[in-house]
Amino acid sequence: MTVIKAGLFRHLGSIALAALISSSLVSGDAASADDTPAKQLFGTVQLPSNSAPSPIGFYAKGCMAGAVAIPTDGPTWQAMRLSRNRRWGNPAMIELLEKFSKDAVRLGWGSGILIGDISQPRGGPMLSGHSSHQVGLDADIWFTPMPEQRLSAQAREDLPFTSMLDKSKFLTVNSKRWTPAHAKVVMRAASYPQVERVFVNPAIKKKLCDTWTGDRSLLGKVRPIYGHDEHFHIRMHCPAGTSGCKAQAPVASGDGCDKSLAWWFTKEPWAKPGKKPGEKPVKPRFATLSDLPKACAAVLAAPAASGQSATVGTAYVAPQVQPASQTGDAAIQQVINAGAGDLPDNTIPIPVSRPSLQ
Numbered sequence: 001m002t003v004i005k006a007g008l009f010r011h012l013g014s015i016a017l018a019a020l021i022s023s024s025l026v027s028g029d030a031a032s033a034d035d036t037p038a039k040q041l042f043g044t045v046q047l048p049s050n051s052a053p054s055p056i057g058f059y060a061k062g063c064m065a066g067a068v069a070i071p072t073d074g075p076t077w078q079a080m081r082l083s084r085n086r087r088w089g090n091p092a093m094i095e096l097l098e099k100f101s102k103d104a105v106r107l108g109w110g111s112g113i114l115i116g117d118i119s120q121p122r123g124g125p126m127l128s129g130h131s132s133h134q135v136g137l138d139a140d141i142w143f144t145p146m147p148e149q150r151l152s153a154q155a156r157e158d159l160p161f162t163s164m165l166d167k168s169k170f171l172t173v174n175s176k177r178w179t180p181a182h183a184k185v186v187m188r189a190a191s192y193p194q195v196e197r198v199f200v201n202p203a204i205k206k207k208l209c210d211t212w213t214g215d216r217s218l219l220g221k222v223r224p225i226y227g228h229d230e231h232f233h234i235r236m237h238c239p240a241g242t243s244g245c246k247a248q249a250p251v252a253s254g255d256g257c258d259k260s261l262a263w264w265f266t267k268e269p270w271a272k273p274g275k276k277p278g279e280k281p282v283k284p285r286f287a288t289l290s291d292l293p294k295a296c297a298a299v300l301a302a303p304a305a306s307g308q309s310a311t312v313g314t315a316y317v318a319p320q321v322q323p324a325s326q327t328g329d330a331a332i333q334q335v336i337n338a339g340a341g342d343l344p345d346n347t348i349p350i351p352v353s354r355p356s357l358q
C-alpha cells in the first residue's frame, strides 16, 4: 500500500520539486548566504514535503523529500519518544520496519519491536543525537522487546534505555541481559537484501562473532561502532531508481571478526583526542543549508503534505470495549491509551559518534 500511495504523488511531486529547484537557482540561491545551522531549519519542520519520495545526498549529509511516517502503533511495533517527531522515513524503510517487526515476533522477540529515531519529516541534520539519519534510510531499534502490555505515550517518553553491556568491565556484553533472541533479531535485520549495514557496539559484534552459528556471511554487514549498546541501527541501501541518493562504500568481504574488530579492544579508539601544546580550541561549525545538496533547499521550501495522508502502514487498533450487557462478560478488556498528547521533550543519552557512521 505504501508504494501505491507514493506513486500517486510521484508525478505531481517531481514537477513541483523541479520547479522549486529551478526557481531557487534563478533567485540566486539566497539560502547559501544564510549561516543558520541546517539542523535548526530541518529540526523545526513538522511535516514532510508533498512530493515524490526521494532520499537526497548521503546518510550523514542530506535530506528527504516525500517522507512517510510509520504509525505510532502497529500490530507488532510501537514507536518511542513520540515528542521527537522522528517517525519519518522513505516508504521503503517504513515497509521494511513493518516486515521486520513481524519477523521479530516469530523469533521470540516479545510482542514486537520498539522503534527509536528514523528521521525528521524532511530528514536533514538533527538538533540532537545523530550525525546520520538524514535521508530516511536509517532506523534505530531498541534492544528492549515490545512488552505485552502496550506502552502509553507517556511511558514511551519515560522508559529508560537498557544497555546490553556489563558496565563494570571493559567492552563486555552483560550475559544476564543478552539472549539468543537478541542475536537472532540483529542477524535477521542483517539478512534482508535491502539492508546495507547494521550498527552495534563492538562488544555486541564480538559476542556475535563468538557465538553465531547461523549464516556467518551475514556477519560482515554487522558493523562495530561507539554507543549502540541500548539500540541497534539499521541502514538501508539507496532504493532502486533514487538517483539523488549517494551510496556508501560497500562493506569489506568477510565476517569482520578480524583485526578491524580487535582494534576496538585496544586503547586507541577510547583515548581522548590529543591536543598539541599551544593549539587553539577549534570552534565547532555546524552545517548550513549550502553544505547540503542543492535540492535540500527546495525540499525545505516545498509545500507540506498532510500528516494523515503521509502516515502509511497498518495501524494498531485498540480492542473495543464491549458493554457487559452485550457480551455477558464482566471482565471487560482494558483499552490502552495509545494516543499522543502534548508530551514533554526528553533528553536521551547521545551515543559518542567518533568515528562517525559514514
Ligand SMILES: [Zn+2]
Pocket (backbone or CB within 6 Å): 130, 133, 138, 139, 140, 232, 233
Ligand atoms: Zn541510529
